Amino acid sequence: MLELIQIPYSPFCIAQRRLLEFARARFKVVNLSASSDRSLIWRLTRQRYYAVPVLQDGKTVVFETDEDSQVIAKYLDTKLGLGLFPREWEGVQQVLWRFFEHEIEGVGFKLNNAHYREWLPARDRLPFIRYKERKFGHGCLDRWLAGEEELQTELVRLLLPCEEMLLARPFLLGERPLFVDFDLYGMLGNYLYGGCQQLPAKHTLLRDWYARMSTVKQKPA
Ligand SMILES: N[C@@H](CCC(=O)N[C@@H](CS)C(=O)NCC(=O)O)C(=O)O
Numbered sequence: 001m002l003e004l005i006q007i008p009y010s011p012f013c014i015a016q017r018r019l020l021e022f023a024r025a026r027f028k029v030v031n032l033s034a035s036s037d038r039s040l041i042w043r044l045t046r047q048r049y050y051a052v053p054v055l056q057d058g059k060t061v062v063f064e065t066d067e068d069s070q071v072i073a074k075y076l077d078t079k080l081g082l083g084l085f086p087r088e089w090e091g092v093q094q095v096l097w098r099f100f101e102h103e104i105e106g107v108g109f110k111l112n113n114a115h116y117r118e119w120l121p122a123r124d125r126l127p128f129i130r131y132k133e134r135k136f137g138h139g140c141l142d143r144w145l146a147g148e149e150e151l152q153t154e155l156v157r158l159l160l161p162c163e164e165m166l167l168a169r170p171f172l173l174g175e176r177p178l179f180v181d182f183d184l185y186g187m188l189g190n191y192l193y194g195g196c197q198q199l200p201a202k203h204t205l206l207r208d209w210y211a212r213m214s215t216v217k218q219k220p221a
Pocket residue numbers: 007010011012050051052053064066067068069
């Protein structure tokens with residue numbers, strides 16, 4: 001059986017989990033937290049990786065090879081015959097997932113993390129704060145909370161092209177979801193995680209799309 005090793009609020013994990021649900025795949029989830037050690041991943045990947053998500057499929061262990069690779073999604077796409085990377089959108093999807101995973105994720109996670117006291121279990125706070133502050137500097141979480149309004153304005157601006165893509169179609173690139181739909185869903189799922197944030201009210205099409213993406217399933221063959 002497929003096994004997804006994840007942190008439940010990680011944007012990249014949310015994308016893969018939704019993709020597995022969409023595909024009606026049988027899979028198990030192994031949840032890690034900010035305070036869990038990563039020795040399981042380190043061992044499975046033979047000391048090559050420590051981040052999440054990681055996918056285990058029997059003896060095969062799948063994980064990303066660089067910042068912008070989509071090794072797990074492409075593995076699932078091939079294995080489950082999903083057609084999420086059609087030739088006609090080759091290149092375009094790549095530009096989009098970079099935008100989603102860098103620009104949108106880069107603002108969305110700050111807005112989410114700023115409220116960590118409201119959703120992150122107390123036992124996970126020390127490693128969480130330490131990890132964030134080592135990466136983004138002392139006091140970053142409170143800085144993001146203080147700058148919430150500006151970050152929200154920035155998110156609304158960044159999401160405008162996504163809203164516009166939905167003007168004439170139900171999914172970002174057409175009549176059915178492709179990989180980039182799951183990818184954006186993951187970034188926004190992280191932003192919304194814990195229930196402290198909402199999708200911008202003015203992006204009504206995006207809100208409808210998000211609701212569709214939360215439940216859409218592949219049509220049975
Ligand atoms: N580009 C990678 C990014 C993976 C990533 O950055 N994962 C984070 C969690 S969101 C992580 O595990 N970071 C290392 C750590 O927490 O020690 C992907 O798409 O999977």
